[in-house]
Amino acid sequence: MRAQLLDGRTTSKTMLDSVAVGAAEFLRTRGRAPVLATILVGDDPASHTYVRMKVNRCKQVGITSRRIDLTESTSTGDLVRVITELSSDPDVDGILLQHPVPPGVDERAAFEAINPAKDVDGVTRASFAAMAFSADGFSSATPGGIIALLDAYEIPLAGSRAVVVGRSAILGKPVGMLLLERDATVTFCHSKTGDLENHIREADIVVAAAGVPDLIKGDWIKLGAVVVDAGYVDNRGDVEFESAAARSAWITPVPGGVGPMTIATLLAQTLAAAEKRTIVK
Numbered sequence: 001m002r003a004q005l006l007d008g009r010t011t012s013k014t015m016l017d018s019v020a021v022g023a024a025e026f027l028r029t030r031g032r033a034p035v036l037a038t039i040l041v042g043d044d045p046a047s048h049t050y051v052r053m054k055v056n057r058c059k060q061v062g063i064t065s066r067r068i069d070l071t072e073s074t075s076t077g078d079l080v081r082v083i084t085e086l087s088s089d090p091d092v093d094g095i096l097l098q099h100p101v102p103p104g105v106d107e108r109a110a111f112e113a114i115n116p117a118k119d120v121d122g123v124t125r126a127s128f129a130a131m132a133f134s135a136d137g138f139s140s141a142t143p144g145g146i147i148a149l150l151d152a153y154e155i156p157l158a159g160s161r162a163v164v165v166g167r168s169a170i171l172g173k174p175v176g177m178l179l180l181e182r183d184a185t186v187t188f189c190h191s192k193t194g195d196l197e198n199h200i201r202e203a204d205i206v207v208a209a210a211g212v213p214d215l216i217k218g219d220w221i222k223l224g225a226v227v228v229d230a231g232y233v234d235n236r237g238d239v240e241f242e243s244a245a246a247r248s249a250w251i252t253p254v255p256g257g258v259g260p261m262t263i264a265t266l267l268a269q270t271l272a273a274a275e276k277r278t279i280v281k
């Protein structure tokens with residue numbers, strides 16, 4: 001291996017340390033901790049694990065989590081009602097609806113019920129627009145975490161050729177917008193892209209967000225490129241790690257790369273939402 005690691009574990013720890021300091025100060029000045037509501041619909045075991053990790057991290061940094069678990073048979077209407085209530089609840093600062101929701105539920109409708117001021121996971125249209133226009137608002141957690149990780153290692157983005165593989169509403173599309181806002185030349189590739197290999201071969205920065213383990217072969221990576229692997233199927237990335245690390249300058253490990261940055265971004269944005277919503281007494 002010749003690449004250096006983009007270490008999400010260490011970088012996220014630094015972020016979480018400062019969230020803990022801010023949350024303690026918030027508690028001292030407002031008389032309560034910041035509050036993140038997490039909503040999980042159905043019983044997908046991986047989703048349970050992710051939500052548990054988020055709740056545990058909240059505890060560690062002094063954020064109160066309010067966990068709401070709903071059954072697989074929850075209707076769109078019921079879910080929207082729950083989220084609408086949290087959106088106007090003065091005691092709730094941030095709302096996370098874990099993706100994916102069960103097949104019968106309209107996930108977009110549920111996301112849009114989140115008050116943009118509490119959209120600390122950056123899943124609403126309002127947050128997407130904020131990312132696209134560098135306006136006030138929250139970043140999608142994984143895309144925001146990716147940019148924070150690249151910034152921590154001072155990876156230059158302006159003028160670089162960035163190839164994003166994947167176009168989901170909360171990962172591929174928004175990470176492309178954030179890279180574009182940082183003056184990268186961005187190409188989106190997806191399942192209908194015929195010549196993925198050729199796009200990857202030209203990329204200075206590869207952001208893999210397809211959720212297809214080992215989709216991207218290590219020998220496609222341009223020498224000296226930066227590889228960010230946001231795949232998370234069974235904790236396996238989208239990029240063949242060993243062969244990609246032999247060619248790239250920087251690479252994220254899976255686990256220990258993008259995953260911990262996602263959670264740190266969520267919690268940092270929860271603190272920021274709490275601070276914005278409240279005035280010091």
Ligand SMILES: Nc1nc(=O)c2c([nH]1)NC[C@@H]1CN(c3ccc(C(=O)N[C@@H](CCC(=O)O)C(=O)O)cc3)C=[N+]21
Binds near residue numbers: 096121123254257258
């Ligand atoms: N509304 C919504 N927002 C999300 O941000 C969101 C989501 N839905 N649905 C699922 C994906 C997945 N996701 C991960 C977060 C952390 C790790 C993570 O920290 N993983 C550890 C490994 C943990 C272990 O060892 O099991 C790591 O990569 O080092 C992974 C995956 C957030 N997601």
